[in-house]
Each structure stands twice: as structure tokens, then as C-alpha cells.
Amino acid sequence: METVNAARRPTPNLPGRDAVARKGWLAAHKWLLLRRTCQLGIIGLFLAGPWFGIWIVKGNLSSSLTLGVLPLTDPYLLLQMLAAGFAPAATAVAGALIVTAFYLLAGGRVFCAWVCPVNILTDAAAWGRRRFAIKTNHAPDARARYWLLAGVLAAAAATGILAWEWVNPVSLAHRGLLFGMGAGLWFLAAVFFYDLLVASRGWCGHLCPMGAFYSLLGKTALLRVAAPARNACDDCMDCFAVCPEPRVIRPALKKAGQESPVILDALCTTCGRCVDICGRKVFRLTHRFDQRSSP
Amino acid sequence: MSIEKPAGAPVQTRLSPARRKFLAGLAGAAGSGCLMALGAGLYATQSRALAAQALRPPGALPEEEFLAACTRCGLCVRDCPYDTLKLAAPGDPAPTGTPYFTARTIPCEMCEEIPCIKPCPTGALNPALVDIADARMGLAVLIDQENCLNFLGLRCDVCYRVCPVIDQAITLEKQHNIRSDRHAMLLPTVHSAHCTGCGKCEAACVLPEAAIKALPIPLAQGKLGEHYRKGWEERKKHGGSLIGDQLELPVRGLEDKPYGDSRINDDPPSDAPGAASGLDSRWKP
Numbered sequence: 260m261e262t263v264n265a266a267r268r269p270t271p272n273l274p275g276r277d278a279v280a281r282k283g284w285l286a287a288h289k290w291l292l293l294r295r296t297c298q299l300g301i302i303g304l305f306l307a308g309p310w311f312g313i314w315i316v317k318g319n320l321s322s323s324l325t326l327g328v329l330p331l332t333d334p335y336l337l338l339q340m341l342a343a344g345f346a347p348a349a350t351a352v353a354g355a356l357i358v359t360a361f362y363l364l365a366g367g368r369v370f371c372a373w374v375c376p377v378n379i380l381t382d383a384a385a386w387g388r389r390r391f392a393i394k395t396n397h398a399p400d401a402r403a404r405y406w407l408l409a410g411v412l413a414a415a416a417a418t419g420i421l422a423w424e425w426v427n428p429v430s431l432a433h434r435g436l437l438f439g440m441g442a443g444l445w446f447l448a449a450v451f452f453y454d455l456l457v458a459s460r461g462w463c464g465h466l467c468p469m470g471a472f473y474s475l476l477g478k479t480a481l482l483r484v485a486a487p488a489r490n491a492c493d494d495c496m497d498c499f500a501v502c503p504e505p506r507v508i509r510p511a512l513k514k515a516g517q518e519s520p521v522i523l524d525a526l527c528t529t530c531g532r533c534v535d536i537c538g539r540k541v542f543r544l545t546h547r548f549d550q551r552s553s554p
Numbered sequence: 555m556s557i558e559k560p561a562g563a564p565v566q567t568r569l570s571p572a573r574r575k576f577l578a579g580l581a582g583a584a585g586s587g588c589l590m591a592l593g594a595g596l597y598a599t600q601s602r603a604l605a606a607q608a609l610r611p612p613g614a615l616p617e618e619e620f621l622a623a624c625t626r627c628g629l630c631v632r633d634c635p636y637d638t639l640k641l642a643a644p645g646d647p648a649p650t651g652t653p654y655f656t657a658r659t660i661p662c663e664m665c666e667e668i669p670c671i672k673p674c675p676t677g678a679l680n681p682a683l684v685d686i687a688d689a690r691m692g693l694a695v696l697i698d699q700e701n702c703l704n705f706l707g708l709r710c711d712v713c714y715r716v717c718p719v720i721d722q723a724i725t726l727e728k729q730h731n732i733r734s735d736r737h738a739m740l741l742p743t744v745h746s747a748h749c750t751g752c753g754k755c756e757a758a759c760v761l762p763e764a765a766i767k768a769l770p771i772p773l774a775q776g777k778l779g780e781h782y783r784k785g786w787e788e789r790k791k792h793g794g795s796l797i798g799d800q801l802e803l804p805v806r807g808l809e810d811k812p813y814g815d816s817r818i819n820d821d822p823p824s825d826a827p828g829a830a831s832g833l834d835s836r837w838k839p
Contacts, residue, residue, distance in 0.1 A: 308632065321651075322627030322675045330675055336625055340676065343622035348677035351625065399586040400579045406587025414595035420621035422598035423591075425650050430626065434641060434651055438628050441643020443650075466590065 273389055274497035277538035290531030290544065297373045305437050320374070320433045321424075322354060330354035333430075335408075335472040339423060342415040359476065366480025367473035371463060372503075372530035375470075376432040380447060381463045382503075384454035389500065398458035401506075404471035411468050428462070429469050460503050477525035484529060484542055485521040486512045487551045491539040498533035498542070508533065512541070520552045521545070598649075605647030606773055608654040609751060611639055612662065612689035613671045613679040617770075623678035626651030630670040630679055636663045639670060657753020657768040662691060664718050664752050687719065692751030693774035694724070694744045694766055702765035707731050707739050713755035713766045714742050722748035724755060742766065746775060 278287040285292075305323070307313040317324045322332045332354030340347050362370060371378055387393070414422040424430060428450045431443040440447075450462045463470055486492075489512050498512070499505045507524035510517045517523065534542040569577070602621060604610070611630050614620050630653050631639040638660045639653045640646070648654035653670075655662060664686045671679040683689060694713075696702060703710035704726075717724040726740040742755075744766075753768035768774075789795050804810075 317632045317673070318627040318629045322625040322629065324629060324673060324675075332625060332627075332675055340622060340625075345619065345622040345676075347623065348675065348681075351675040351677075354675060400583035402580070402583035403587040403590075406584045407590050408587075410588045410591025411594065414591045414598070415622075418595050418599055419618065420598060420602060421624075421626075422595045424626055425598040425601065425644075426594045430651065431644070434626060434628065435643060438631065438641040439643045442645035443643050446644065466586070 274495075274500040275536050277495060277497065278536050281538040282540070287535050287538075290535050294373055294530060295379070298376065298379060301374055302376060302433070302436055305433075309437070319430070319437050321430050322351065329357070331358050333469075334359045335469055336421070336424070336430075338472075339412060339415040339421050342412045343419050343421060344416070362473060362476045363479055364481055366482045366527075366529050367475065367477030367525060368470060368528040369477075369480070369482060370473045371467075371470050372528035375429055376436060377429050377447070377450065377467075378463065380432070380451050381454045381460070384451050385460060385501075385503070387455045388459060393456065395456060396459045398461050398465050401465050404466050404468055407466060408468040408471040423468070427469070429467070464503055474525045477527075479547075480525070480529070481547050482529050483521050483523070483545060483547050483549075484511075484527060484531060484533060485519075485545050485549055485551075486541050487520050487543060487545075487549075488539065488541045488553050489514075489520055490553065492541050493539055495538070497536045497538075501532045501536045503528055503530065503532075519550055521547060521549065523547075602649055604649065604654070604770055606769055607656050607658070607767075608642075608647040609657060609662075609692045609753060609768060609770060611653050611655070611670045611679055612664075612668055612686060612691055612750070613681070613683035614691070615678055615680055617772075620678055621649060621652070623676050624652050625676055625678075627675065628653065629673035629675065633669045633673050635665065635669060636660060638662050655753070657692070657756040658764055659757075661753035661757040661768070662689075662750075663754075664689070664750060687748075687750060689750045689752075690771060692753065692768040693746055693771050694749050694751065694753070694755050694768045695774045696742055696744060696766045697769075698763075698765040701761060702742070703760070704740055704742055705765075707734065707737055709740065710760060711740065711742070712758045712760055716754045716758040718752060718754060719748045719750065723750070 275287055304316045305319065307315055308317060315326060320333060321336055322330070324330055330350045330353055332351045334355040337347060337351060337355040340351075411423040426446060428446050431446050435441070435443040435447075454461045454463075458465065486508075492512060498508055502508055504524070504526045507522050507527040509515045510524070511520050511522045529544070531542075531544050534544055604617060610617075610620065611634075615623055626641065628641045631641050638655045640655060642648035642650055642652050642654055644650050646654075647656070666686060668683065668686050668689075671681055671683060674681070696705075696713075699705045711726065714720065714724045714726055723745055725743050725745065727743045729739045729741055731737040731739045751768050751771070755766045756764045756768045759766050785795070
């Protein structure tokens with residue numbers, strides 16, 4: 260019976276076995292656990308108010324107020340507001356500038372990997388694709404997100420309203436968790452099943468205009484992943500299998516077009532999953548100027 | 555079967571395959587990106603309407619502007635001490651993510667401090683509103699005169715009693731009850747000059763379905779043409795008619811009677827219909 264099952268449905272060779280065997284489970288999931296803690300912790304901070312009366316952060320990712328003093332506003336949303344022809348009050352502008360400054364320093368798409376709630380959903384879909392060996396892939400061109408980024412601004416200008424906010428899965432998800440999901444669940448289910456069954460990393464890696472916007476802020480990111488021990492690489496491809504933007508790894512790992520071991524591509528979300536998944540400890544999370552490269 | 559090209563034949567194109575692939579990719583990216591933006595724009599335009607039962611928080615900019623200004627952050631919702639405000643989820647009666655309240659469920663308590671306006675980061679809730687009595691969240695309308703208990707001749711008065719701007723936003727107007735011919739009807743009457751649209755009247759209406767409803771102002775209120783002038787107001791303003799006094803003629807046979815001769819303004823009339831029964835007290839509030 261068991262052999263029949265095994266023959267009919269061979270367990271796919273999931274990436275990470277080597278890493279768990281060599282480093283132990285915890286070390287092979289260190290950054291993943293930290294990242295989930297960060298993502299859920301941020302949602303928790305927002306929920307502590309309405310649930311337990313501990314008001315640390317109010318609002319949601321679109322705009323928030325921390326401890327009654329620190330205003331934060333999504334800069335991309337502010338741009339849409341300007342495109343729609345509305346001049347927002349100073350608080351929103353200040354909030355957007357603070358957020359912009361932070362991501363210019365830390366790394367634009369750090370938002371995607373460490374803050375965005377949709378990341379949990381699309382990571383789950385990507386895991387599902389690996390686990391059930393789903394190979395169908397009708398992903399649009401990865402540059403589509405930049406066209407959508409511009410298209411969203413154009414839609415705001417044409418309609419005079421923040422058109423993208425009617426469908427934006429990122430704000431729908433976060434707002435839904437804090438204020439009630441309603442039929443927003445269908446939008447998120449659509450994103451999940453799109454990623455699971457239609458396109459590998461379809462949403463975050465090809466379409467999301469917020470991710471595209473944050474990647475534009477990532478050109479000067481200080482926080483970066485590097486491959487200092489790239490000579491130890493045994494070409495197991497595990498890092499490519501788990502990376503949400505696999506094309507960013509090659510230049511640093513294989514010296515393709517660059518000498519530096521640092522992953523400089525602004526599309527890298529600094530999720531650190533490659534650091535976890537590598538049994539040979541090739542990668543590490545470091546800063547932009549860390550040129551160390553072990554022989 | 556497709557027609558096979560002879561081996562080694564030159565490809566009849568001015569574009570190299572690499573360039574062709576590049577352009578096709580670019581077109582695909584542009585197509586899918588712009589198509590999604592177009593879809594979002596269409597969907598947003600389709601579902602931008604605020605439902606009739608949904609009211610905006612005090613100080614909200616006019617709807618068109620509000621939909622460009624509101625970040626949908628919910629800070630106003632968090633600072634509403636009465637849980638009046640909600641953020642609309644998809645499927646709710648207001649555009650996705652925007653704050654609204656349903657008067658029948660929880661009306662606006664008209665806090666003096668207006669705490670919901672203060673945290674608004676963009677000014678979608680206008681901080682220029684400092685006196686809550688100046689808020690215009692909607693306008694109450696006694697929408698069902700067939701079932702309103704006061705219109706049936708009873709003394710319910712609940713909407714009038716709960717009105718935070720009692721005797722200004724809602725007054726009771728006395729009318730003769732023609733049905734019984736011996737009672738008065740005190741009709742709740744809303745005055746737009748004072749109604750803030752808080753919806754307390756709708757929340758308090760004792761009927762299973764409220765007879766008085768707070769509606770968004772564009773639904774509740776008509777508008778006079780810009781060129782309209784009210785003769786009686788102009789006359790007062792200018793101390794006399796601008797076009798000369800109207801010729802006033804009595805109805806033949808009813809000369810010297812106030813209801814037949816507009817030249818006589820006698821209040822109260824001594825022999826109007828109903829006076830014969832002796833039941834009309836002619837009391838006016």
C-alpha cells in the first residue's frame with residue numbers, strides 16, 4: 260500500500276533538507292521565523308489597541324499614528340492622491356516623507372518581506388507550488404508591475420479618486436485584519452490561487468505596483484544579502500527555488516556582471532530565505548558595503 | 555500541420571529574434587499592467603457611490619473630493635468614542651475602506667470636541683469644522699408620512715425629543731386632524747438650516763422600519779435654480795417690491811372675508827371653515 264502511494268505520488272524534493280540536516284531546523288528557519296514574527300508583530304501592534312486597549316499604533320498601513328506622535332503614510336498612496344488632484348494636509352506629507360526616508364535607508368522592498376501581510380499569503384502559495392509540484396506557470400512579464408505602477412497613477416488622475424484602493428490586496432488585507440474583512444476575502448483568495456495555480460510568484464514578483472514602487476526606493480538600500488562564501492556553493496539550486504525574485508541572486512553568487520558578493524538588485528526583498536536554505540552557509544545578511552568574500 | 559520553412563532559409567524580418575522577443579515581452583508587460591489599471595479604474599468608477607443608508611463622518615469633504623483625499627486608514631474610526639464609525643469592507647454600503655456610519659444602527663453623538671476629525675492625516679475630514687452644530691453629515695427626512703405615528707394623529711414625538719438641536723432642526727408643526735375632525739396632529743418637521751444629519755431621530759424612531767431617515771444631502775435635498783429669487787425675501791431686502799405691487803382683487807361675493815379677499819390680512823379669521831364646529835382653537839406654536 261505504502262509503496263504504491265509512494266510510487267504514484269513521489270514526495271517532491273523540497274528545498275531545505277540539506278540545510279536542516281547540516282545546520283539544524285532552527286538555523287535553517289532563522290530569518291523566516293524572524294520575518295514572520297516581524298510581520299505578525301506589526302499586525303499585533305495595530306490590534307493591541309482594539310483588542311486589549313493598549314494603544315501603541317493606530318490606523319493601518321495606509322496611514323498610522325504611533326504613540327500619538329509619529330505619523331506614517333504610504334508614500335505611493337500619497338502620490339496617487341496628488342495624481343487625483345488633492346493636496347493633502349501636512350501630517351500626511353510628513354508621514355510619507357518619513358516612510359520614504361526609512362525605506363531609502365533600509366531597502367525598499369524590505370516592506371514586502373518584513374511588513375506586507377500579503378507576503379504571508381503568497382509565500383504560502385509558493386510553498387504549495389513546491390510541495391505539490393505545481394508546474395503551470397503563466398506569469399506575465401515581471402516588468403508589468405512598473406506599467407501597473409504608472410497605470411494606477413494614471414487611473415487616479417483620470418478618475419479623480421484613489422481608484423487602486425478599491426482593489427489593492429495589500430491595503431485590503433491589512434485593513435481587513437484590523438477593521439473587518441468582508442468580501443475582501445475574495446480578492447485575497449484570488450491572489451492566493453493565482454499564485455498557487457496560475458503564475459509562480461505571480462502577484463508579488465510580477466504585478467504588485469506597491470512592490471514595484473518600493474523597489475524604486477531600494478537603489479540605495481543599506482541592508483543587503485551577500486554571498487561571501489560563494490566559493491562553497493555546490494549548485495544545489497535551493498536558494499533559487501525559494502527566492503521570490505530568483506534573478507537577483509545570480510550576479511552576486513556567480514559573479515555574473517559584478518565582482519561584489521552583495522546582491523545589489525533593488526528587487527531583492529531582503530527576506531533572508533536564501534541565507535536559511537543554504538546548507539553551505541554561502542549567504543549572510545549584511546550591509547551594502549560589506550565586500551568580504553572568503554576564498 | 556503547419557507549413558515548414560525550408561532549412562537554412564533566411565528569416566524574412568528586419569528584427570532580430572532577440573529584439574523581437576524583447577519587444578514582445580515589453581508589449582506583454584505594458585498590456586497586462588495597463589489592463590489591470592484600467593480594470594481597477596473602471597471598477598472604482600462603477601462602485602464609487604455611497605449607499606443611501608451610509609453617512610460620512612462630520613467634516614467630510616464633498617464626496618468626489620473625499621474619495622481622492624481619504625487614505626482609508628481608520629484613524630477617525632479608532633477615535634470615535636461611540637463606535638459609530640466603521641471602515642467599509644468590500645460589500646459594505648460605502649466605497650471600500652472609507653469611513654461611514656449607519657444612523658439606524660449607531661448614530662453620531664455629536665461630540666463637542668469632534669475627536670474623529672483631529673487624527674485625519676490628509677484633511678479628508680476638514681479641520682475647519684470646529685462647531686459640531688455646523689456639521690452636515692446628512693439631512694433627516696420624514697420619509698414615510700403614511701406610517702409616522704404623529705401623522706396618524708398620535709403623540710409619539712420621539713424623533714423630536716431626541717434631536718440634539720431640538721426645536722430648531724426638528725419642530726412639531728400643528729395641523730388640524732381632518733380624519734377625526736376634532737384633534738390636532740403635531741407633525742415632526744425637519745429644517746435643513748439646523749439639521750446636522752447625526753441620525754439620532756432615525757435611530758430612535760419607534761417603528762420597525764424608521765419613518766424618519768437621515769440621508770446623504772444630495773439624496774435628501776433639492777436645489778433651486780441659481781437664478782431663482784423669492785419675491786417675499788427680495789421685497790423685505792429692498793423695502794418694497796422691485797416690480798411694483800401686484801394687483802390684488804377680491805373673489806366676487808367674498809369681499810371683506812379674509813379667505814376671499816387678499817387685501818385683508820386678519821388673523822385669526824372669525825368665520826373660516828371649521829370655525830362653525832367650534833373645535834379649531836387656531837393655536838399656532
